[in-house]
Amino acid sequence: MKTTPMSYLHNRAVKLLMLLFLSSFTANTNLGSNLPSTPPIKTSPFNVLSLDGHFEFQDTQRVANDFGNRFRFPPYAVLRPESVSDIAVTLKLVYEMGPSSNLTVAARGHGHSLQGQAQALGGIVIEMESLGSREVRVHVGEFPYIDVSGGELWINVLHESLKQGLAPKSWTDYLHLTVGGTLSNAGVSGQAFRHGPQINNVRGLEIVTAKSGNAGKGEMLNCSPEQNADLFFGALGGLGQFGIITRARINLETAPKMVRWIRVLYSDFSTFTEDQEMLISAKTTFDYIEGFVIINRTGLLNNWRSSFDPEDPLQASKFSSDGQTLYCLEMTKNLNPDKPHITNMEVKALLSRLRYISSTLFQSEVSYVEFLDRVQASEGFRRSQLARNTDLFERLQILDAPRKAMSYSMRTRDTETNE
Numbered sequence: 242m243k244t245t246p247m248s249y250l251h252n253r254a255v256k257l258l259m260l261l262f263l264s265s266f267t268a269n270t271n272l273g274s275n276l277p278s279t280p281p282i283k284t285s286p287f288n289v290l291s292l293d294g295h296f297e298f299q300d301t302q303r304v305a306n307d308f309g310n311r312f313r314f315p316p317y318a319v320l321r322p323e324s325v326s327d328i329a330v331t332l333k334l335v336y337e338m339g340p341s342s343n344l345t346v347a348a349r350g351h352g353h354s355l356q357g358q359a360q361a362l363g364g365i366v367i368e369m370e371s372l373g374s375r376e377v378r379v380h381v382g383e384f385p386y387i388d389v390s391g392g393e394l395w396i397n398v399l400h401e402s403l404k405q406g407l408a409p410k411s412w413t414d415y416l417h418l419t420v421g422g423t424l425s426n427a428g429v430s431g432q433a434f435r436h437g438p439q440i441n442n443v444r445g446l447e448i449v450t451a452k453s454g455n456a457g458k459g460e461m462l463n464c465s466p467e468q469n470a471d472l473f474f475g476a477l478g479g480l481g482q483f484g485i486i487t488r489a490r491i492n493l494e495t496a497p498k499m500v501r502w503i504r505v506l507y508s509d510f511s512t513f514t515e516d517q518e519m520l521i522s523a524k525t526t527f528d529y530i531e532g533f534v535i536i537n538r539t540g541l542l543n544n545w546r547s548s549f550d551p552e553d554p555l556q557a558s559k560f561s562s563d564g565q566t567l568y569c570l571e572m573t574k575n576l577n578p579d580k581p582h583i584t585n586m587e588v589k590a591l592l593s594r595l596r597y598i599s600s601t602l603f604q605s606e607v608s609y610v611e612f613l614d615r616v617q618a619s620e621g622f623r624r625s626q627l628a629r630n631t632d633l634f635e636r637l638q639i640l641d642a643p644r645k646a647m648s649y650s651m652r653t654r655d656t657e658t659n660e
């Protein structure tokens with residue numbers, strides 16, 4: 242975006258006109274007095290900003306909703322930025338409009354929030370994915386890292402880093418979320434016991450400061466633990482309240498090619514948590530450890546067979562999950578192709594210390610990508626099954642969204658085993 246003196250003067254003139262308009266605007270009483278008094282689209286000051294991307298004022302319904310399907314807040318406009326400067330000039334204008342406009346701005350990553358966090362009623366939603374994959378850069382060396390856009394999906398970050406045999410250290414279970422979206426939360430999966438959540442694995446951020454009260458004027462700032470540290474630590478896990486993350490520098494490590502993926506079941510909660518705690522505190526342990534609850538699932542182990550091999554097929558076939566509340570411990574161990582026997586010995590030793598139901602040990606060997614992208618693969622399979630009946634599919638999508646959203650935290654993993 243080029244802010245020429247002419248466009249600046251133009252913007253100023255438009256702003257003046259808009260303020261005159263706003264002073265004569267009567268708020269819609271149905272919506273409440275705190276709602277923004279948004280200018281009509283024709284004279285919208287956002288319409289005349291000089292941008293690389295563009296604003297959309299119609300067809301904004303797609304960002305009025307999120308994965309939770311519980312809150313619906315239509316925005317006034319959607320910004321589809323194609324440069325960081327698009328975001329900066331927009332936030333600057335909102336700031337200059339002053340608090341009386343009540344105009345709020347929300348960054349939207351992949352829209353997988355559950356409670357409307359990426360929505361802005363009567364405000365402006367910035368669709369971060371349109372910022373695109375500008376200059377993805379992997380830096381190899383002793384402490385490798387990758388520089389990516391805040392609107393980039395983690396699955397793409399994985400594929401880009403793997404080209405150098407590297408990968409981020411900490412993940413979410415589901416990779417079709419944006420870098421800015423999960424860094425504004427925490428980003429948690431089974432690597433967090435070792436590396437911390439994703440926000441612990443960031444070296445630096447580029448941020449356009451947001452309108453939060455009177456702070457933030459749409460300035461583009463770089464921050465890290467050493468530079469603008471308050472902004473850096475505020476933005477990480479800050480739900481977009483401190484600024485829009487336009488770029489992130491993320492730590493990488495050498496990626497394994499293959500992993501051993503293991504699941505076992507418990508019926509006693511205390512035994513399950515004690516074993517889990519033992520594993521995460523052990524010096525030599527698995528590389529990924531997670532637990533989840535499974536309630537009253539018919540044919541659970543039979544379904545696991547599509548992705549895993551039972552250690553004892555006969556006993557596994559006799560196990561019934563019906564009506565039971567079960568606790569699943571899920572683990573992976575990175576495979577060292579040069580020393581497979583060592584991995585085998587380590588896995589065996591660790592499993593021998595666990596008190597799971599013996600007939601429920603299931604294992605498989607899969608590529609690192611296959612393991613990390615496990616949730617998407619099964620979602621795709623499930624959706625394709627449902628798509629056979631379009632009508633049913635549409636109805637189930639509506640019903641399914643909140644359930645699936647919950648399932649990531651409850652870890653009800655039926656969707657992950659291609660059932």
Ligand SMILES: Cc1cc2nc3c(=O)[nH]c(=O)nc-3n(C[C@H](O)[C@H](O)[C@H](O)COP(=O)(O)OP(=O)(O)OC[C@H]3O[C@@H](n4cnc5c(N)ncnc54)[C@H](O)[C@@H]3O)c2cc1C
Binds near residue numbers: 414480
């Ligand atoms: C199916 C599913 C699986 C999930 N799995 C996991 C999981 O395994 N682990 C986990 O930790 N979480 C998980 N989540 C939760 C998920 O991490 C958060 O909901 C995350 O915020 C979603 O990312 P998103 O890109 O969709 O962000 P959005 O939902 O679009 O945005 C989330 C928040 O971040 C803000 N934001 C978005 N982009 C930016 C940006 N660039 N700069 C500043 N603020 C921004 C938004 O305004 C909003 O407040 C899951 C959610 C779903 C629905």
